[in-house]
């Protein structure tokens with residue numbers, strides 16, 4: 461396990477946010493300032509503007525919904541927060557429990573790994589599982605990584621998989637053969653079992669039936685009541701009813 465003191469002492473200055481913002485922003489867990497992400501495609505010699513000058517803040521315990529057409533730049537914003545993508549310019553100030561206010565665009569790799577493990581959960585549109593890891597092991601690993609005993613990890617993983625109605629006959633199977641909805645439910649169980657303080661959700665209900673969508677919504681409400689702050693991308697506006705404190709519409713990489 462990474463020693464938190466090592467990380468705090470080593471590269472904190474690289475990712476440390478400016479201190480002059482004052483108290484006004486202390487209520488915010490995340491502040492996105494002029495976030496721009498461009499991709500240069502070498503094969504065609506052209507730049508793609510994925511998102512431009514995106515600005516918004518997420519208050520602690522708040523849920524922000526993001527909507528917009530396919531290709532508008534929604535996933536890019538979440539990936540920049542998760543640092544799957546490195547922003548081209550702008551700042552993403554996150555109020556970390558371990559490190560204080562950190563600019564996620566400049567934080568060290570070790571800080572990012574630490575925050576992904578303990579603080580920030582990301583449910584992607586796609587499933588990413590280590591090879592030769594069964595579905596139940598995948599969920600257990602999220603807890604073992606943060607120091608849970610294997611008995612506790614096994615119990616909590618089983619509860620979460622049952623909650624998301626992933627059939628017990630699939631628990632000891634490698635998930636690369638799973639259906640889209642099964643993969644998504646496994647992703648949700650893997651991320652939510654840790655109760656992260658910031659959760660990023662990329663279309664968490666995309667291929668689910670209505671009954672399972674309601675389960676997802678109920679779990680999101682439960683986590684929100686326990687102070688998890690969230691940003692979620694949804695195609696289904698109805699699903700967000702009563703869940704989101706604010707909704708932003710992204711068009712051509714900008715909030716409109």
Ligand SMILES: Nc1ncnc2c1ncn2[C@@H]1O[C@H](COP(=O)(O)OP(=O)(O)OP(=O)(O)O)[C@@H](O)[C@H]1O
Nearest residue numbers: 499508509510528529530531532533534535536537
């Ligand atoms: N790794 C990448 N390399 C090049 N272009 C990319 C990359 N990731 C995203 N883009 C481009 O950025 C634009 C925005 O993509 P993004 O995935 O953010 O869209 P989205 O709003 O999430 O769409 P969808 O609703 O279909 O998931 C698209 O034109 C896409 O082709």
Ligand SMILES: [Mg+2]
Nearest residue numbers: 534535536585
């Ligand atoms: Mg997307």
